[in-house]
Amino acid sequence: MHPDLRRDLLALLRNKHLAPLLEDLHASLARNGEPKGRVEIRSRDEADALQDLIGKWVEPGRTIGVRDIDERLREQTVFHCSLDEAIELHRGAPIPRPKEERARRIANRERAVRQCFELLPTLGVSTEAYARVVGWMHAGEPELRADATRWGDQALLEGIRAVALAFHRLPAPGAPPVYLAELANQVTGNAHGLDAGKPAHALLIRALAFTFPETAAREERGSAAWKLNLLSAAGIARDPISVRVDTFGLDGDTPYLRELRREGIDRPFTLNTLAEIGGDVRAWRNVAFVVENPTVLAALIKHVRQFVPDNHPTLICTNGNLNLADKALLDALVQRGAHLFYGGDFDAKGLEIAALVLARYPGAASPWRMTMDDYRDALRTEGGALEPGALDRAARTFPALAAEIAARGQAAHQEGLIPALTRDLSRFVLEGVTPPQSTDPPGESLRSVHRP
Incomplete structure (x- = not known):
């Protein structure tokens, strides 16, 4: 639009009698995503201001279609602009459209989760660690999508990387435990990278709950005992002293x-x-x-x-x-x-x-x-x-x-x-008498004798 036309359009839009109608039009566009529905003309001053803008008189108390206003701006005025463009020029900002924003958020979340799945094969973790983590991720995709919104794409990606690398380093059954701070340093580069409150910590605990479902069922979900038991089941100790x-x-x-x-x-x-x-x-x-x-x-x-x-x-x-x-x-x-x-x-x-x-x-x-x-x-x-x-x-x-x-x-x-x-x-x-052992014959009494 030519700067002179832009200036003239702004002058018309800044008519104080047009302000309530412009708010109604803005709300309609934001709600519907397109020119749709009708708006009421409340006063003669508002009707005069609208006539100056689109060249059509509407009796006060009557309504006019939002699409009619849009078409007149496009085709019957010197401005040849859409109603969207006029409203955005007047407000100095794009019109928020909830449906479009929601669709954009959904697409961003899906892309973030897809990137997490694409990351796993590049980390070089063991087959067992890969299977456990990818199984948990498939089962928990809805939570991962919410995480992408809550933490952002990069934080989610880094958290998944930390979980996969942590599973790769879990000790075998019977092997000495690993300590949480040392593990965090190895998989995040920061001794506090798996501390409570960090995305990687929340993801690790959820992955462990999926991997050890019976352990997860023994305590109230989210409690300190629940988290401690899950870490213990995986062979992870908080430190060498507190346990x-x-x-x-x-x-x-x-x-x-x-x-x-x-x-x-x-x-x-x-x-x-x-x-x-x-x-x-x-x-x-x-x-x-x-x-x-x-x-x-x-x-x-x-x-x-x-x-x-x-x-x-x-x-x-x-x-x-x-x-x-x-x-x-x-x-x-x-x-x-x-x-x-x-x-x-x-x-x-x-x-x-x-x-x-x-x-x-x-x-x-x-x-x-x-x-x-x-x-x-x-x-x-x-x-x-x-x-x-x-x-x-x-x-x-x-x-x-x-x-x-x-x-x-x-x-x-x-x-x-x-x-x-x-x-x-x-x-x-x-x-030198012990209680019955599990290997005793059925029905053996407490007085069974076992000489050590």
């Missing part, structure tokens, strides 16, 4: 372990400590009694201190779900020939932890006081109500027990079995 396992009565030939036994001291072992002494630890008489709850561990320690330190049994507490320190210590004991007896709560989490221990150490781990009779005894104390279906996963390992608990609809706590647990420990110390 611990509580112990009493460990055996071994090093001065430190001998001194612990001699003094009868309970001791939390961190991953850092286990890295130093894990190869030296043993269970007394090659038997370790493992419990879920610290209250139970304290009661058992108090009981066995009546015996001389040389006869202290090995006691371990996982404090709930097995963390990497728990696994490192139990792995070391089993590798040195120990048999584990695990006892926990009679609820979904307790049975699932027991099932995990039995699955991780086949032939080297047995339930401890986790029969239906034990559950009924533990019910003498108050237990919490169970949600329907809470025991479905545990029923695969403990079908009869899970059915009994589900039928009663009530959980029971291990604390209710402390008298029975202490009797078992006394029998083990004084007579």
